[in-house]
Amino acid sequence: MERERKNSSLHVVMFPFFAFGHISPFVQLSNKLSSHGVHISFFSPQPNVTRIRSMLHPSPSSRIVPLTLPPVPGLPSGLASTSDLTPSQSELLKVALDLMQPQIRQLLSQLKPHFVLFDFAQEWLPKMASDLGIKTVFYSVFIALSTAFLTVPARLPEPGTYPALEQVKNPPPGFPATSVAAVKTFEARDFLYMFKSFHDGPCVYDRVISGLKGSSIILAKTCNQMEAPYIQYVKSQFNKPVLLAGPVVPEGRADKLEGKWADWLGRFEAKSVIYCSFGSETFLNDDQIRELALGLELTGLPFLLVLNFPANADASAELGRALPEGLMERVKGKGVISSGWVEQQKILAHSSVGCYLSHAGFSSVMEGLLNDCQLVLLPQKGDQFLNSKLVSGDLRAGVEVNRRDEDGYFGKEDIKRAVESVMVRVDEEPGKSVRGNHKKWREFVVDKGVQDSFIVDLVKEMEAIARISNT
Template sequence: MESEKSTTCSDLHVVMFPFFAFGHISPFVQLSNKLSSHGVKISFFSAPSNVNRIMSMLNDASTTQIIPLTIPHVEGLPPGVESTADLNPTQAELLKVALDLMQPQIKTLLSKLKPHFVLFDFAQEWLPKLATELGIKTVFYSVFIALSTAFITVPSRLPEPGRYPTLEEMKKPPPGFPQTSITSVRTFEARDFLYMFKRFHGKPCVYDRVLSGLQGCSVILAKTCNEMEAPYINYVKSQFKKPVLLVGPGVPVPPSDQLEAKWAKWFDKFEANSVIYCSFGSETFLTDEQIKELALGLELTGLPFFLVLNFPSNVDVSTELKRALPEGFLERVEGKGKIHTGWVQQQQILAHKSVGCYLCHAGFSSVIEAIVNDCQLVMLPQKGDQFLNSKLVHGDLKAGVEVNRKDDDGSFEKEDIKSAVETVMVKINQEPGQSIRANQKKWKEFLLNKDIQNNFIKHLVKEMEAIAGIGH
């Protein structure tokens, strides 16, 4: 774990209040570790069942105190289940209902703690008003890249007041959007984005929550940097007319433990940079058809591969695998291809010398992990911000390749997988593979430059102190 203690010491006290999903909690913990190493005092709000996992993610020198919240009873929400990882999508919506009922509890806690800032998430759009009444400044911490905010959740996204966009309108960028490689999105992506405008349980939709939070907060904080996203950061500033502070892209701390021996032994059999590691995160589940085409595509490359497939917790994994994998597939790839379900030591695998390619869902943390470990990126995004992450990396940064898909339903075939992988793994002396590899190397140097990355946090602490009126 990263435990180098900075010499700087700050009088800042910050409350962290992420949504109860580990895709949101993790970036808040990562930021807590960085701020804590600069002497910032952190109080971290979360549900009781998430506390142990948060504790295990904090670095050794962290001064963060975790404050467990009481989750109110909501009809249909299983008691004791307090993160989206253990819930189906309908129940996950009920977590937002529970969150809305927590306002009196949060008000009491903030009155006692009296922090300078509360860093909050997309679902707590009621927080700015509540905190302002207590004289506390609020920071909307977006755990998504600036392109995501710029394309979907700016005020100009609405075609006219009170009317949400149609599918066709959602395919185009909002008015005033900067001129970049991103000129439109495909039909299946726009259809996915329309979820942002769906209401559940008579509550505000995600777009309304996000917009209200961004408009109500004192400061917007984004997990990105100008080097990667200046046009989108500037567009967000112009839309909200308030400070937009930057955390930097969030480079993961190298793991302290080694890759488990049985896996190290398997990877050791192969040449350097020859293995494709393929995983879509713990909460993304592919359809049978996608699994089949992906598996056949990996086989077609002729390269060794390690494929991680996850399934919802209520299904029998062996039955699902049997149904989804092509007939005779496991026999044909024996010794060269490995299928695994469940958790794996992802960072250690990506760092292994034989792994040269990471085929993933383009979650931004995964993208960064691939680049710092010198793994070529092949992206097959599945939902939400992943589509825009992939467009940024493939289109603007030109540091990875996206799998070709059909416009209407996002389906792909085995040849699309093979072609994308070959661009960066086989045709490395041809374009665009050569440029992609060169750009990936450039971004790796940028991300691994400790001074640059440390300066993001140094500047952030200084700016927050200035806004809070703390002098040195």
């Protein structure tokens, strides 16, 4: 049963990095906190405000505070999120962010919030806020496994020296014994990005470690039910309060899918369709698109594949070059490939969709669980690799597509086997146990009382800390 709600005197500033993969989890938490009366001031540059406003629940206790992004050579004016920029331009957002310190200090001095929830890139914020008498909360939008594996002090046993590829493949000293014993070579190579510096600024690892060490509190978007060993390890590494927000499950949509996708999906049996999407900022190369499409064809199941491409790319031309010749004719009436924005939550909620093949972004994983879609995971970068290992390894609630160690190559047969293990051969291992665990974890995330209790407890803990600070 949902706990009784009450108004709170807390005032919290939300200050995510300027990427919607970070902004969205901050918005989701803002919505849950504001429903318990917490006052929210949400910081983001003016160009992001309209989109954020569409995501924030209307509430008298929530407001958006527009920021002015300072000009930086090479950063296009009028653009303020990674979704609108190339990877090299996105690095310049960190330069702009660092230049915003006087602006942020002035706003915090005026607003005087109890807490500032900040992101990985603002390692300068804890000292600034402390000088103003404001508590800082490092809000990690990543699972605890990601923090424990990559961004703890033990990752660099010798300060000032960064790890080599072979070192990054293995967990840091003291890491708990779980299903995650190592990562593949291609995954570790991707993780090396964290130790690279751009534009003479600190690397991601240094920013994260400074933020975690400097903050008053660490807030993790997870819970002990899912990640107890990793949470305990993080606590031991930083020796400060680690609060838990729970998985911050997105709210389901009451309205149903309408239009062409509803008509198309309505032609198929319940739980028979594969929905495949990699989000708005994860892009496959031509070889991956080809093998993925052929693998979906081999399953013999109906599928809806949504592919997106970098800003300014011609989606039609990209698809025309990447898709195998004759594929669209062979799958006509049974398979559709599209690009651009779709109503993903409504599609996943449609009765005919039974499998969700995704990049393993954790919000996407939660949407799949909420809507009772079997999970097939094909991570492409960063924390997605560790999300996939948590879900397929520790939780055993999904299946990861098998890939080659050195370069991450996967073929059509790898796609076919992964999908069939949860959609066709359900009486065999691993399908049977995966489906059973999927059911267990779905019951956990859809339990509104359990999920609401995480936020109730978080508000109480923050109120207690705020009271102590004021005495």
